[in-house]
Amino acid sequence: MRTLFIADLHLSDNAPDLTDLFVQFLREQAPQSAALYILGDLFDAWTGDDDDSHTAQQVAQSIQKFSQFAPVYFVAGNRDFLLGKNYALRANMTLLPENHMITLHGKHILLTHGDEMCTDDVSYLRYRKIIRNPLLCQILLCLPFRKRKAIAEQIRAKSRAKKQHNYAISDVTEQGVQAACQKNRAVDIIIHGHTHRPNTHIHQYLGKNITRHVLPDWFENQGGYLAADETGFAFFRLPETTAQTNLNS
Numbered sequence: 530m531r532t533l534f535i536a537d538l539h540l541s542d543n544a545p546d547l548t549d550l551f552v553q554f555l556r557e558q559a560p561q562s563a564a565l566y567i568l569g570d571l572f573d574a575w576t577g578d579d580d581d582s583h584t585a586q587q588v589a590q591s592i593q594k595f596s597q598f599a600p601v602y603f604v605a606g607n608r609d610f611l612l613g614k615n616y617a618l619r620a621n622m623t624l625l626p627e628n629h630m631i632t633l634h635g636k637h638i639l640l641t642h643g644d645e646m647c648t649d650d651v652s653y654l655r656y657r658k659i660i661r662n663p664l665l666c667q668i669l670l671c672l673p674f675r676k677r678k679a680i681a682e683q684i685r686a687k688s689r690a691k692k693q694h695n696y697a698i699s700d701v702t703e704q705g706v707q708a709a710c711q712k713n714r715a716v717d718i719i720i721h722g723h724t725h726r727p728n729t730h731i732h733q734y735l736g737k738n739i740t741r742h743v744l745p746d747w748f749e750n751q752g753g754y755l756a757a758d759e760t761g762f763a764f765f766r767l768p769e770t771t772a773q774t775n776l777n778s
Contacts, residue, residue, distance in 0.1 A: 530561060530562065530563040530599075530758070531558075531561060531562055531563060531756040531757065531758045532562070532563045532564045532565075532566070532633060532756070532757045532758070533558060533562055533564070533565045533566065533754050533755070533756055533757075534565075534566045534568060534640075534720050534742075534744055534754060534755040534756075534757070535554075535565070535566070535567055535568070535722075535744060535747075535752075535753075535754045535755075536567065536568040536569050536570060536606065536642065536643075536721070536722025536723070536744040536746070537569070537570045537606070537722045537723065537725060537744065537745075537746035537747060538551055538570065538571050538572075538746075538747040538752065539570055539572065539573040539608065539746070539747065539748070540571060540572050540573060540584050540588060540747075541572065541573040541574070541582075541584055542582050542583055542584050543573070544573075545584075546750040547747055547748070547750060547752070548584050548587055548588065550747070550750055550751075550752055550767055550768070551588065551591065551747070551752070552587065552588075552591045554752070554754070554767055555591045555592065555594070555595040556591070556594075556595075557769070558595075559594070559595045559597075559598040559599065560598060562595075562598060562599040563599055564599050564600050564601070564602065565595060565599060565600070565601045565602070566601075566602045566603075566604070566640055566720075567601065567602065567603045567604070567622070568604045568606070568640055568641065568642055568643075568720065568721060568722050568744060569604050569605055569606020569607070569608070569609065569642030569643075569722055569723065570606035570607065570608040570609060570642070570722065570723070571588070571603070571606070571609055571612075572584070572585075572588075572608060572609045572612070573608060573685070574608055574609070574678070574681040574682070574685060575608065575609035575610075575611050575612045575616075576611060576669075576674065576677035576678055576680075576681050577611055577613075577670050577674060577677055578611075578612065578613050578614075578615035578616040578619075579674055580616075580674070585616070588620070589616065589619040589620040592620040592621065592622055593619070593620050593621045596620070596621040596622065600622075600623065601620070601621065601622035601623070602622060602623045602624075602625050602629075603617065603622050603623065603624055603625060604625045604626075604627065604629060604640055604641060604642055605624075605627060605642065606642040606644070606722070606723065607642065607644050607657065607723065608685075610660075610661055610666075611666060611669070611670065612624075625640070627641060627642065627645070628640075628641045628645075628709070628712070628713065629641070630713055630715070630716070633757060634757065634758070634759055636717045636718050637713075637715045637716050637717045637718070638716070638717065638718045638719070638720060639709060639713050639716045639718070639719045639720070640720055640721070641709070641719070641720075641721045642721060642722060642723050643701060643721030643722055643723035643724060643743070644657065644723045645657075645705065645709070646701040646702065646705030646706055646708070646709055646721070647698070647699055647700060647701055647702065647705060647723070647724070648702045648704045648705040648708070649698040649700075649702050650698045650699055653699075699724065700724050700726060701721070701723075701724055701741075701743075703732070706719065706732050706734075706739070706741060707732075707734065710732075710734040710735075710739060711734075714735075716734075716739060717737075717739065717740070718739070718740045718741070718742065718762075719739065719740070719741040719742070720741075720742045720744065720755065721741070721742075721743060721744065722743070722744040722746070724743060725746040726743055727743050727744060727745035727746070727753065727764065728743050729741070729742050729743070729762075730743070742755055742762060742764075745764065745766075747767075751766070751767060751768070752766075752767040753765060753766050753767055754767065
């Protein structure tokens with residue numbers, strides 16, 4: 530039985546092929562899975578649990594079916610931090626805090642979306658602190674749904690333009706990793722998404738090796754996931770082919 534980790538699917542009505550790939554992934558993996566962790570940006574933009582789009586309904590139904598075999602956990606990303614209890618209930622998935630520790634096969638693992646560790650992107654972190662203020666989130670959710678969608682599209686457009694010109698600063702920094710380790714001193718492994726730079730990195734903290742797995746993003750009808758069992762961690766492409774990496778860490 531494998532524990533699965535995914536992030537950065539950016540599902541929407543504009544990319545039905547990706548949603549179909551996700552549904553297929555859930556259907557095929559359900560019987561052999563111990564748990565599924567979704568580490569943010571499941572949706573390209575989530576502006577409230579009153580989203581009645583076809584994608585929102587299809588995703589909720591598919592996750593709910595998967596959850597009959599194995600539990601599903603969700604950590605919010607920068608695109609879907611407004612996803613709340615009502616949608617989680619529809620999908621039968623458990624909401625986790627932004628930084629969550631689990632123990633798996635004897636390893637202490639920090640699960641997070643990853644954006645907090647991009648410490649060179651000072652303007653984004655400033656924006657992140659403001660936009661995630663609980664009071665502001667309540668105000669946003671009181672706006673009409675169409676207004677929220679328009680605001681989200683404006684934010685996404687600015688984000689896309691910024692990344693094209695500031696690609697380097699949108700990556701995780703050593704300073705960010707060290708800060709995460711300091712807050713979670715028992716950590717052995719960090720798993721996150723956000724950067725769209727799938728890879729495995731080794732860091733040093735207090736004389737100990739810290740393994741950092743960066744999850745693959747999903748785009749153009751392709752995706753990927755990280756799987757863990759008693760033999761270690763392995764990346765897989767979607768549509769399914771063979772393991773890219775096998776790390777006993």
